[in-house]
Amino acid sequence: MRRWPDGGFQDNTTRMTHFLASVRSRAEAELVLAAGADIVDLKEPERGALGAVAPGVIRECLAAIGGRTPVSATVGDVPMRPETVAGAVAATADLGVDIVKLGIMPGGDPWGCLEALRELKLRASLVLVCFADALPDVDPVEARAKSGARGVMLDTMGKDNRSLLDHMPLSLIARFLDRARDAALQTGVAGSLRTAHVEPLLELRPDVIGFRGALCERGVRGGKLDPKACAEIAALIAGYRPVTEARFEARTTSAMCSICLARRETGGRTEDPGSGGRPERQMEQRLGHVSTASGTDGPLDRIFVHNYVLEVEIGVHHNEKGVTQRVRFSVDIDVQPNPKDLDDDINRTLDYDYVINGIKTIISGGHINLVETLAEEVAQHCIAHPRAERVEVVIEKLDKDPGAVGVQIVRRKQEG
Numbered sequence: 001m002r003r004w005p006d007g008g009f010q011d012n013t014t015r016m017t018h019f020l021a022s023v024r025s026r027a028e029a030e031l032v033l034a035a036g037a038d039i040v041d042l043k044e045p046e047r048g049a050l051g052a053v054a055p056g057v058i059r060e061c062l063a064a065i066g067g068r069t070p071v072s073a074t075v076g077d078v079p080m081r082p083e084t085v086a087g088a089v090a091a092t093a094d095l096g097v098d099i100v101k102l103g104i105m106p107g108g109d110p111w112g113c114l115e116a117l118r119e120l121k122l123r124a125s126l127v128l129v130c131f132a133d134a135l136p137d138v139d140p141v142e143a144r145a146k147s148g149a150r151g152v153m154l155d156t157m158g159k160d161n162r163s164l165l166d167h168m169p170l171s172l173i174a175r176f177l178d179r180a181r182d183a184a185l186q187t188g189v190a191g192s193l194r195t196a197h198v199e200p201l202l203e204l205r206p207d208v209i210g211f212r213g214a215l216c217e218r219g220v221r222g223g224k225l226d227p228k229a230c231a232e233i234a235a236l237i238a239g240y241r242p243v244t245e246a247r248f249e250a251r252t253t254s255a256m257c258s259i260c261l262a263r264r265e266t267g268g269r270t271e272d273p274g275s276g277g278r279p280e281r282q283m284e285q286r287l288g289h290v291s292t293a294s295g296t297d298g299p300l301d302r303i304f305v306h307n308y309v310l311e312v313e314i315g316v317h318h319n320e321k322g323v324t325q326r327v328r329f330s331v332d333i334d335v336q337p338n339p340k341d342l343d344d345d346i347n348r349t350l351d352y353d354y355v356i357n358g359i360k361t362i363i364s365g366g367h368i369n370l371v372e373t374l375a376e377e378v379a380q381h382c383i384a385h386p387r388a389e390r391v392e393v394v395i396e397k398l399d400k401d402p403g404a405v406g407v408q409i410v411r412r413k414q415e416g
């Protein structure tokens with residue numbers, strides 16, 4: 001297998017996705033190698049999402065692994081200060097790892113950090129980690145240009161029991177991966193993933209799929225590795241056979257990437273918004289989300305995000321290209337009433353962050369011509385949630401004379 005630093009993980013076999021296992025010690029590295037891991041990822045799970053392992057342990061692991069697989073290491077959850085980030089990345093690369101993973105943390109100066117990284121002559125490949133539950137305003141294409149990164153990974157920061165799929169639907173993960181691939185970046189996904197997530201994510205063909213919690217006894221991330229769980233995940237990934245190119249295109253077009261492909265294929269015009277609804281719901285059900293949707297006859301609750309203002313690259317006019325302008329989002333979602341056993345548990349309801357993170361991901365996809373397109377994409381993201389029945393989206397451009405202009409649309413769940 002060729003390595004990430006030499007141009008990518010893609011080898012000449014039919015296998016597309018590689019199994020990354022996060023470990024904290026030499027003993028754990030040996031265990032995951034025996035189970036069939038493709039990449040040993042050195043990370044201290046008790047020190048945050050991307051906790052760093054001590055330099056001495058990294059050296060010891062590198063010596064023991066002796067080039068059998070690529071080795072990645074995280075730099076820790078460092079604040080986004082250019083000097084701090086550049087220092088941490090350079091120090092980790094100097095230890096001799098193949099890949100350095102840097103999380104784009106909220107706050108600070110992410111763009112300044114990316115610029116500082118470009119100045120470094122790194123011995124390792126740089127992979128930027130974006131957290132789906134704390135999405136940065138970092139677009140993969142721009143991130144590559146600024147930092148010289150070789151890859152991007154989606155992960156979660158919270159490390160509670162919510163997975164990547166709880167924060168971002170497959171359609172948006174597919175969009176993120178597509179955009180990264182277009183920028184010639186290697187791609188990875190992780191974030192409290194369990195065995196049920198493996199196949200749907202493999203269908204999106206990331207280069208890497210990463211795990212820690214699912215490899216541990218009783219799924220406890222900071223606990224001991226469970227050799228059986230490691231072998232099970234390895235077998236799932238190694239045993240997966242990608243669908244053919246033509247079938248893959250057909251599936252993603254209809255099931256997962258309906259919105260992003262529609263934009264690409266129609267040059268910005270939006271296609272039938274309902275076309276992706278049914279397969280997307282089926283996919284959600286495969287992942288364990290059981291839709292309670294049963295039509296809109298019964299009582300409904302309303303969840304809303306009002307007056308959420310973001311800078312967006314939008315518009316058909318010359319003076320709207322290459323710049324951002326203020327756009328106000330107001331979203332009302334009618335949802336099936338909360339289950340009786342809600343139990344004060346955020347996982348059992350529709351989290352506002354699902355709406356906010358969806359909007360952020362959509363606008364990070366690059367310039368959009370029409371507010372109608374943007375509204376449609378936001379509506380489709382919201383209605384894809386298993387509990388959503390009806391969504392109303394209002395999008396207003398705030399910087400146009402003489403006042404706010406925009407669009408208001410209503411979409412309902414397709415029967416399926």
Ligand SMILES: O=C[C@H](O)COP(=O)(O)O
Nearest residue numbers: 022190191192210212213
């Ligand atoms: O890079 C992969 C991570 O270590 C994944 O950890 P997790 O599965 O516990 O979220």
